[in-house]
Amino acid sequence: MLSRRAKRLLLTGGLIGAAIPALAGAAQESLLPPGFGDPKLQPPVENKVEPTPTPTPLVPPGFDPPSNASEPVRPLAPQDTEDSALKDLEALPPPPPARFYDLPEGEVRPTDVVGVIDTANRGLPVDAFGNASGAYLGSLMAQLEAPLPSRWVSMTLRRALMSRVQSPRLADPVDYVAERVRLLTRMGEADAARMLAQSVDIVNYTPAMVRAAYEAALAASDPAGLCPLVEKGRQLSNDAVWPMSEAMCAAMAGEPARATTLLDEARRRGATGVDLMLAEKVVGAGSDTRRSVSIRWDEVTELSPWRFGLASGTGAEIPDRLLGIAGPRMQSWFARAPMVPVARRLDAAEIAAALGIFSAHSLIDAHALALDNAETDNTAESVAGRLQRAFTATDMGERLSVMRALWDEPAGDRLRRYGRLLLTSDAAARIPATDANSGELDMLVAALLAAGMDREATAWSPMAEGQAGSLAWALLAVGAPQPGVGIDEGRIEDWGALVSANASQRTAMLAAALAGLGRIEPQSAQGLGVAVQRENGWTQALDRAAAARQPGTVALLAGVGMQTGDWAGVPPDHLFRILRALRQVGLDFEARMIAAEALTRI
Secondary structure, eight states: OOOHHHHHHHHOOOOOOOOOOOOTTTTTOSSTTTSSGGGGGOOHHHHHHHHOOOOOSSSOOOOOOTTTTOOOBBBBBOOOOSSHHHHHHSSSSSOOOOOOOOOOTTTOSSSSEEOOOOOGGTTOOOTTTTTHHHHHHHOOOOOOOOSSSOOOHHHHHHHHHHBOOOOOOSSSSHHHHHHHHHHHHHHHOOOHHHHHHTTGGGGGGOHHHHHHHHHHHHHHHOOGGGGGGGGHHHHHHHOOHHHHHHHHHHHHTTTTHHHHHHHHHHHHHHHHHHHHHHHHHHHHHHHHHHHHHHHOOOTOOOOOOOHHHHHHHHTOOHHHHHHTOOOOOHHHHOOOOTTGGGGHHHHHHHHHHHTTTTTTTHHHHHHHHHHOOOSSSTTTTTTTHHHHHHHSSSSSHHHHHHHHHHHSSSSHHHHHHHHHHHHHHHHHSSSSSGGGGGHHHHHHHOOOOOOHHHHHHHHHHHHHTTOOOOOOHHHHHHHSSSOOSOOOOHHHHHHHSSSSHHHEEEEEEEEHHHHHHHHHHHHHHHTTTTTTTOOOOHHHHHHHHHHHTHHHHHHHHHTTTSSSSSSSGGGGGHHHHHHHHHHHTOOHHHHHHHHHHHHHOO
């Protein structure tokens, strides 16, 4: 008998299946959402008609549309599948046309093509998602757990979500943008989410878009970003957040008396505690009343987006205990909060860099700014001070010694350790590729490829060829534009054996990466422990998207196949499939960088 969740996915996404079978002979929880299981394990279809439940509308929790709404909220329609149900769905009336209102001539923005970047600035083509239905794509986005373990998969997905792409069929175009915004917010991409939300005119906002823009504004530490949403939010919900938001906006508009009245309304609707105090702090700052509001965090056990956005937006100090349990997503929001002193954001900035939200240059700039703003002259042993020596020391041995100390410092913190590779990548690029400097060969190559400097890394190929079985050799085998090192089965097995605790997994991941990049045959990878022939709903969807040349859909499905806490949980066959699909749609560079990242971080 099917579960209620599986029935819902069958109706709204057309995907249903059992869990992926055990990987490499050991039980392992599937990384894929329900519906991407092995079709061989699906229960037999019974010849009976199940009652059809009422579709769940796309209304965010806490939003109750008025009963006299002139236009009903459209539910997500089913995904693009070969199921016969699709024919029935395609017979339904199409989604309503883009809602245009009376705006000044030339200022109306359509909703059929929405995005921030295009092919001129590294965006994907307008047809990057092909003919995949909006219900299918929206369902994948809504179910995708983020942040992802891979920096490079995350950055590739960000490109896809931010690109100016065609609105798909079987979906409300604005609701589809809302799903893109919400996924970017969950990925930690606060600025990208806010930019995408602002690419839709407020008059066209749906309930789902209101919620998505609300979350993006808070993630971006931008209380003022709530102001355009207040009118629609008030119409959709009686939640106390809206009178509090309107009170903050009234204060910022120079209406302190009205702001006070609205805060009283929020209290009547149940606003209390730190949530109300934070709104009062914004009101006090916005109206310049010099009213002092002391934020008491003693009884607060969770840092919600509202609390984060208002506290960071006003520079209120958020306790470390709350930031520590907030997770990498909120750490990434915190890393770019402009009202928080940069020195306090440095650890979070390294996490954001490891997740792909910060570039290597942005991370270096953050440390440099902290060095410039330091209130003491004793900065030589700070991270920024040592990084400066890694750039400027005349002795190459000293540079390498400083870099080694920076790499080793965040002991036990895997995200920040990878962030340190990015922090030192520019310094690594200034180390001449000679035998005399090869004492830190593995980490130098890892730092260069972490930041995408594949040509600089390739200069170390002669030294790596002489150390077959080293990390540098494996990284250049997958990360160089053309392999500059010899590749054979014996070397692959030797590399895995370097670490006895997970030797078989390391061997399989290297073999999967090489096979996915077309540098060894899939049959060779299978002999090294990669289940290259495994088939399930996810592999079939990925293969179809790659064959149809849909880079956006491939990027989204790559994220779906990596929903785990870190690289140790990514099955080798998933890596193989993802790299192969990316290459098929022309994302060769991204495939190589993902492969190098996998070997660096397992």
